[in-house]
Amino acid sequence: MIVVWSLAGAAAGTLVLSTALRLGSELRLTRMDLPFLVGTMVTGDRERAKLLGWGLHAAAGLGFGLVYAGIFAATGRSGWLFGAALGLLHGLVAGTAVVETLLPFAHRRVGSAATASPETPLLEPPGLLMLNYGRVTPIVNAVAHVAYGALVGGLASSAS
Amino acid sequence: MTLWGALAGGFVGSLVVVLGSDVAAWARLSRFDIPLLLGTAVFRRRTVAQAAGYGLHLLVGLSFAAAYGAAGVAGWGEGALAGLVHGALAVTVLFPVLLPLVHPRMALRGGTDRALVEAPGPLVLAYGRWMPVLLLVLHVAYGTIVGGFAGWAAA
Numbered sequence: 001m002i003v004v005w006s007l008a009g010a011a012a013g014t015l016v017l018s019t020a021l022r023l024g025s026e027l028r029l030t031r032m033d034l035p036f037l038v039g040t041m042v043t044g045d046r047e048r049a050k051l052l053g054w055g056l057h058a059a060a061g062l063g064f065g066l067v068y069a070g071i072f073a074a075t076g077r078s079g080w081l082f083g084a085a086l087g088l089l090h091g092l093v094a095g096t097a098v099v100e101t102l103l104p105f106a107h108r109r110v111g112s113a114a115t116a117s118p119e120t121p122l123l124e125p126p127g128l129l130m131l132n133y134g135r136v137t138p139i140v141n142a143v144a145h146v147a148y149g150a151l152v153g154g155l156a157s158s159a160s
Numbered sequence: 161m162t163l164w165g166a167l168a169g170g171f172v173g174s175l176v177v178v179l180g181s182d183v184a185a186w187a188r189l190s191r192f193d194i195p196l197l198l199g200t201a202v203f204r205r206r207t208v209a210q211a212a213g214y215g216l217h218l219l220v221g222l223s224f225a226a227a228y229g230a231a232g233v234a235g236w237g238e239g240a241l242a243g244l245v246h247g248a249l250a251v252t253v254l255f256p257v258l259l260p261l262v263h264p265r266m267a268l269r270g271g272t273d274r275a276l277v278e279a280p281g282p283l284v285l286a287y288g289r290w291m292p293v294l295l296l297v298l299h300v301a302y303g304t305i306v307g308g309f310a311g312w313a314a315a
Contacts, residue, residue: 074168075312093175096182097214101195105211128186
């Protein structure tokens with residue numbers, strides 16, 4: 001049951017996270033666009049990248065819900081607070097190790113510090129904590145991930 | 161259940177360790193790059209090595225957590241103590257002595273053309289003077305999380 005409730009939380013959490021990021025973008029707090037970032041990993045077409053990226057981002061949101069469910073099941077603990085703490089770690093790791101270590105390997109359409117001027121990468125590299133996308137980006141990212149984690153943890157605790 | 165709790169702690173603890181190490185590097189307290197150090201033992205290309213090293217570090221973290229679980233470590237305090245011992249071993253033996261023995265692309269072995277990473281040196285001081293303290297703190301944090309999660313699972 002904890003898996004089903006965690007997935008329900010992940011579905012709600014992904015919606016909240018995507019909306020929070022979009023809102024942050026509309027309010028000009030950040031230029032970060034995670035679905036576009038994910039979508040351009042598989043296609044060079046901007047419009048298709050947005051659509052595909054949204055689907056992949058939603059799938060990743062559900063997948064991370066399963067990881068959270070595994071942690072809740074293994075420890076026998078869940079709840080809003082524990083979920084929020086995992087969400088904070090999730091957001092920080094995404095902003096540091098993932099963009100610094102995994103992205104340059106997995107993403108061929110993102111620029112780097114060594115990109116020459118005749119080349120036209122689709123995306124600017126995010127930089128540490130995605131600070132290249134705006135100074136407030138780490139805060140928007142952390143808040144969105146904490147909300148995601150709290151929803152997964154909170155709904156998972158309904159299973160017990 | 162204690163073992164599963166320890167493994168969940170190993171997963172979360174490994175992420176905390178990489179995060180702490182990244183923050184320390186960003187604050188210029190160290191030049192320690194765990195994914196690069198581990199990944200270059202297997203791959204030559206930097207981007208591939210870093211990604212693979214990240215996965216390898218996660219596997220190492222899970223293996224140590226399984227060892228903690230098998231040793232019956234449970235509870236935040238016990239975990240912190242085990243982490244301190246683990247950290248002391250890492251600072252004195254694992255990184256300075258064992259890693260250079262198995263790492264094929266360390267400056268210590270062979271010509272400089274093959275070397276991709278610097279040898280850690282005694283007490284890992286080659287990567288910065290704060291390295292022994294940093295490694296102890298990170299391992300205590302890791303052990304505390306592994307022990308705490310295992311304790312929750314046992315309760």
